[in-house]
Amino acid sequence: MIRLAGVTYRYPRTEHPALQDIDLQVSAGEFVGLIGANGSGKSSLCLALSGFIPHFYKGRLEGEIEVAGHPVRETPLGTMAGAVGLVFQNPFNQISGARFTVREEVAFGLENMGVPPPEMASRVDTALAQTGLRDQAGHSPYALSGGQQQRLAIASVVVLRPRLFVLDEPTSQLDPVGTREVYAALRALVSEGGHTVVCATHKLEWLASFADRIVLLREGKMIADDHPRRVLTRPDLRSLGIAPTRYTAAALEAQRQGFRENRGGELPVTLDQAAAFFDGNQD
């Protein structure tokens, strides 16, 4: 689904590369998390996967990027938009502003594609059901809560039926309820729809639960690509500007204060793993 080989990218008028020598492969149906401190290259990688680098943000791109069978450099943005659904952090900016109801907002992309109205209506209804927005179909997009607006942004992309979803901190402006809503919608897309998801976020607990792999970035370089538990329990995580999950932090604290003996097993990164850890049943 995704193949990056030796990708280095510099934004216009900058010397320091935002991405440096990235090699990455993602198979169809995988949920990959992207983590890293601010400025580590997460957003740039998301933009490169969706074609906005180099087509929208010019700059200098080296290496090869292939997404859903499309060589990104040679593929026009319009074609890329049909293959890759991009969702970013501010739900407000993703609402077109040109439509007056949630249902019409979801249909906006299909109208631009010239999809016939009967097919459009059916696809819109499916997307609204997938993202749990059926009850809000007749509401104004601006009357929705933050979580609902972000789900609307996802629905607006889902309806285009891309094979890959790229999400750049989709829940950074949402409260826990909104975050839960968005991740539930994403989980449904992966488990029921078989989509591929690449999600950049600082909310590690959610990635620990949902991601198949986590890619760790630092200053534009990929320094880890592994199972979530192995990446999120790295001893150097804090030095990379990333706070470990609350479960890992609690386990480390318990070991430090002598409540739990360090027996060399893996630290927990999810609630279930934490329960097992504190019950003494860790793997």
Added chain:
Amino acid sequence: MTSLTLFRPGKSGLHRLHPLTKLSISGFCLIASITLPDPWMVAGLYFFLMVPLAAWGGMARRFLIACVQFIGPFMLSLFPIQGFFGRGTTILFEIGRFSLKQEGLLLAADYTVRILAGLGAAMLLMFVTRPDHLMQALSERGFPRSLGYIVVTTLQILPRFQEKTQMILNAQRARGLETEGHLLHRARRLLPLVGPLIMGSIIDIDERAIALEARLFNHPGPKTSLHPLVDSRAQRITRSTLSGLIVLLVLWRLLGWLSP
């Protein structure tokens, strides 16, 4: 507030007309209100065409109230100014050095009725026509789609921009900025608002552009709509007739002005 649009949903026959038919009716009323020579004819146009149309749209009361709300303050200034300071020889009464003239009052009445009719024509269109449907109809006839997008989004996004300004204002107040008091003092104090507002808006524009591209706004080829606009032969004939009448009215008026 979710939008600046005056449109109110409805299922009336007027609501269901093609947006261009409504635009033609509105355009005809507007041009007629300017070009008809006799203000009584303009008043007739308002009361015997526009008000019944508003009633057909199920909003006669709202239409009349909105017209009065707009025209009322206007009349309060127009009548005294034209009455006392306009040209005329028929003096109705005098207050000190000022005299109220009949010709001035008649001119004010003429202006008032024409403004009322022109305003009514625009309101009639806005009350029963969704801006996005109007833009859709226009873009199907070759009007630039991006311009239509700007018009419609402005109506929806301006209230959000106001909310954002208020949010920044509240944030600055919370940090001790004085935003009340003397006008100059206030203006100087408000300068710190401008930076965050402009920078935030520039970032927003960038994100919006990406979001639009991601949703294929510039995708080549024909566009469709979730709600295709319904048109009919009768409406097309009506539009052609009204367009012809508009041209005739303008020509007639121009000839009237040009003839000695």
